[in-house]
Amino acid sequence: MMRSEPFDEPRLLEAARNGDEHAMGLLIERYQPRVLRFGLRMCRNVEDAQDVVQDTLLAAARGLKRFEGRASISTWLYTIARSYCIKKRRRSKFAPPREESLNDDDNDDVRRLAAPERSPEQAAMDREMEAALRVAIDGLEPMYREVLVLRDMEGLTAPEVAQVVGASVGAVKSRLHRARARIREALLPFLQADVEDASNSDCPDVIELFSKNLEGEISESLCHQLQSHVDRCPRCKRKCDSIQRVVLMCRTQREPIVPEQLRTAVSEAVRALQSNKPTGSFR
Ligand SMILES: [Zn+2]
Structure with missing residues (x-):
């Protein structure tokens, strides 16, 4: 979570529950990009993802009073968003996934500002690899994709992911290991780990073990071994470096820039919803 500005979530939640429009607006601002990022990877097309953002945030605004705080607010929002993504998927079952590009240029500008020292070649390479990462994630079956996206892109813990998808923590972790391995395979051409000769029988499955270690499933002594x-x-070293790089890449995916018309649509819908309620004040 970003800590660059004070964001008193419990206080904002309380105020929003009491009908404070400003507090509600701040909460929406905060979570909108993440719900959009999740929706983009789950729906694999921009229009559906934008619908999911709107539906999710409206449902959340409507249901805020029922939110008991047993889960974190992000876990709760992803649970709602996931159910809308599944509805979308059912409706467009036979539609092929569409390549999406959501204001990539804007995001590139943000990137250039963040890392002005990168050469144009390096930037182009990174862009290519990020596109390949998105394609690889989009190619996963939904049950693997949602786990990878929630854990490695959205940063939920494995127990939180289990809560969102309604599976056991063990099931989540095993899907996650498989998803990470598949993504790495898809990205091999970019990873300079291309010398993947037939596996030596003496070598451990470092890809799975690395992933298990991230989830705290490896004992200290095994870790040392x-x-x-x-x-x-050297071969296992290369493999280890490659899986590490893939996970890091997932974890550093920027939040997308939310298109202005979507922000406006969401805030207008929420305001309309609130105008039917008594308002409190957030100071
Ligand atoms: Zn080895």
Whole structure:
């Protein structure tokens, strides 16, 4: 979570529950880009993702009073968003996934500002790889895709992901390991790990073990053993570096810029909803 500005979530929630429009607006501002990012990866097309954002935030605004705070607000929002994504999927079952590009140019500008020292070649390479990452994620079956997106892009914990998707933590983790391995395979041409010769029977499955280690499923002694193997084995070292890079890339995916007309539509819909309620004040 960003900590650059004070964001007193419990206080905002309380105020929003009491009908404070400003507090509600701040909460929406905060979560809108994340719901959009999730929707884009789950729906795989811009229009559906935008619908999901609007439906989710309106449902959340309507249901805020019922939100009991047992889950974090983001877990709750992703749960709502997921149900709308599933509805969309049912409706467009036979429609092929469409390549999406949501204001990529805007995002590139943000990137240039964030990393002005990068050469144009490096920037182009990164862009290509990010596009390949999106294609790879989009190619996963929904049950793997949602777990990877929630855990590695949206940053939920495995138990939170389990709550959102209604599966056991164990099931979430095993889907996650598989999803990460598949994404890495898809990105091999970019990872300079291309020398993937037939696996040596003495070598451990470093890809799965690395993923398990991220989820705290590896004992300390096994971890040490692995490390000493990786230090001695260039092939496993390459594999380890590649899976690490893939996970890092997922985890550093920027929030998309929410198109102005979507922001306006959401805030107008929420305001209309609130105008039927008594208002409080947030100071
Ligand atoms: Zn090895």
